[in-house]
Amino acid sequence: MATVLVTGGSGFIGSHAILQALGAGHDVRTTLRNLQREGGLRALLRANGADDTRLRCFAADLTEDSGWAEAAAGCDYVLHIASPFPAGIPKHEDELIVPARDGALRALRAARDAGATRVVLTSSFAAIGYGHPERRAAFDETTWTNLDGPIAAYTKSKTLAERAAWEFIAREGGGLELSVVNPVGVFGPVLGPDYATSIQLVQRLMDGALPGCPKLRFGVVDVRDVVDLHLRAMTDPAANGERFLAVAGDFMRVREMALALKARLGDAARKVPTRELPSWLVRLVALADPTVRQIVPDLDKDKNASAGKARRVLGWSPRSNEDALVATAESLLRLDLLKR
Template sequence: MRAPTTPVLVTGGTGFIGSWCVLALLDAGYSVRTTVRDLRREPTLRSWLHAATPFDDDRLTVVRADLEHPDGWDTAVAGCEYVLHVASPTLRGTPADDDALVVPAREGVLRVLRAGRDAGVRRTVLTSAFGAVGIGHPPRSAPFTEEDWTDVDSDIPPYQRSKTLAERAAWRFVEDEGGGMELAAVHPVGVLGPLLGPDDPPSLRLVRRMLEGRVPACPPFGMGFVDVRDVADLHLRAMTDPAAAGQRFLATAGPSLRVVEIARILRDRLGERAAHAPTREMPVWLARALGTVNPELRLLRHQLGRDLDATSAKAERLLGWRARPIGDTVAETAESLLAHGLGR
C-alpha cells in the first residue's frame, strides 16, 4: 500500500493492540500520531518501537487525549485521513454497575467520531471485539459471523455490553451524522502474541498464570484466538481497502481452542519452562460452583462448557487477510513473557 503524507491517528498507542498497530504503520511507511492518557509514557513507547523496527522519530507524534474528556481530540485528528480507534476505557476492579463501562465506552467512541468528522477524516477503523458478536446466545454449532450481534438484553458481563453498545452507537452516528465519513470495525477473538515491552495486557494473563503455575485446572470452555500482529495487519487492510467501508470483520486464527489445549501447546513447545502449565480441565459443575466465589469464573459463566466458534472467512475473502498458525502464536506469547521477566 502507498503511505500518504498525512499522519494516521491511532488512539491508545501504549495498549497491546494499539502499539502493534503503530508499529505496523511505521513499518509500512506511514507517519503516525497516537494518543496516550499520560505523556510520561511517551519515552517508554518510543523505546519499545525503536527496539522493534528502525524509524525516524519525526514520523511518530504522541499527543495527550483521554476518551472520558473532550480536550485534545481536535488536535489529535487534525490533518488525518485515517483513524484507527483502538483505545477503550479501562476500569480497575469489578464495576459497581454496567454504566461504569458502558457510558465511557459509548461516549468515547462518539467523541472520536465527531472530532474525525469535523476534521474531514476519510475512514475510521473501530477496534470492537468478539464480545460484541457472540455473547448471550443459546448454544449453537454454527460459527459466529459478522452478521451476529451480542444480545445485550441477556445477563452478560459489563465489558461485552459496553463493546456492543459502543459499536452500535458508532454505526448509528456514521449513518445519521457522519457526513460521508466511512467506518469499518475489527472484531478480534482472544488476542495473544509477543509483547513489545514488559507490559501486562489482560489478554495474556491466562498464559502468564499457566507458566507461573497459578492455574491448577483449566476452565472448561473453548474460544477463538488470534495473533496481535495479524490483528494489526487486519486494521491496516480495513483502513485502505475500498471493500472494507461499512463492514465488520472477525479476526480469528481458526476454530475454537479449548483452554486445556493452550496448556498442552505450552508444554509441548516450551518443555520444562512450561512445566507448571495445567494438564486437566475442571468439570463444568465445579467451575460453576467456584464462580459463586471467584469473580473471574463468574464473568465466564456464559462460556463454561461451550466452544464459541467464529469464522474469518469474510476478512479472508474481501481483504486477502490470513492468520498465522495459533500454535506458533501461543509459543511466541510464552517466549515473549519469559524474555520480559514475566510468567516465572
C-alpha cells in the first residue's frame, strides 16, 4: 500500500477520492484551505463507512506556497484534484485562472521535491472540447480546447492549468511522472451539502427550478468512476504521460436527463420539467443573465466524447449515464437537499 496525497479533500471529487483510497488500504493525506473543515470532513467520511485513522490533514491553499511541502513529504503519489469551480461568474477570469494554474504547479513542485512517483491531475473535458466548430466526430484526448474561441473563464482556467502541468513536467519535472484525467460533467452520490457545481443541474431539475430544458448536450460520469480512473492512472505504468477522458456514454440532451429521472424515480421526480425551451428564448434571457450567457455558444450543438482510451488502456468500466444521474438525485433526496 502507498501514501497518497489528495488535494482538495473537502470537495466533491476529493472526498470520494479519500473514501476510495482509504478503502483500498492506502495511507492518505489531504489538503484543506482551512483546517477548521477537518472535523466536518472526518465526520462525513465516517458516516460513509471510512476508517479515518489513516488520514492526515494539512492546511494548503492553491494561491500560497506554505503547507505544500509538508503535505507532500513522504508521499508516493499525488492526486491533484483541488481547483476552483464556482457556480457564478467571476468578476475577472484571473480569479479562476491564477489559482487553477498556480495551484497545479505548486502541487507538482511539491510532489517532485518530495520524491513522489506520479501525480494524477484532475483536468476536465473543458480542456478538450470547447472553442471548436460543431463536429459530429467524438472528441478524444488528442484535442485541446481552442483558447481563441468563445469560451468561459472556467474552461480557460482548466485548459491553461493542464497545459502548464505538461510544460512543467517537460521542463523541470525531473523523474516525476504525470497522468491526467479529463472528466465531463461529474454526477453521482453527494456525501454532504458541499458538492460540485455540475450537481446543481440535477438539483434544479428535481426542484422544478428550471422552466424547461435548454437544447444543450452534456457528458455524464459518476464521481465514483472518476475516482476509480484516478486510482488506475496512479499506478498503471501505461498511464504515464497520458490523458484520459472520463465519460460514461454518449452525451445527453438535458431533456433526456429529465426523462431518465422521471422514468426511474417516479413521483419523487414529479417536478422535473420535460419540455424543451426554444433557443431564441434562452438567448433572450442571456442578454440579462451572465450565467445563462455562458451556455449560449453551445446551444443546439451536437457534441460527444469517447472514453475508448481509458477502457482500452486501463480497463475502466464506468456506470451508465442513467445510473449516475439517478444516484445523484437519490442522494439529494436522502440528505434532504431538495426543496419540499
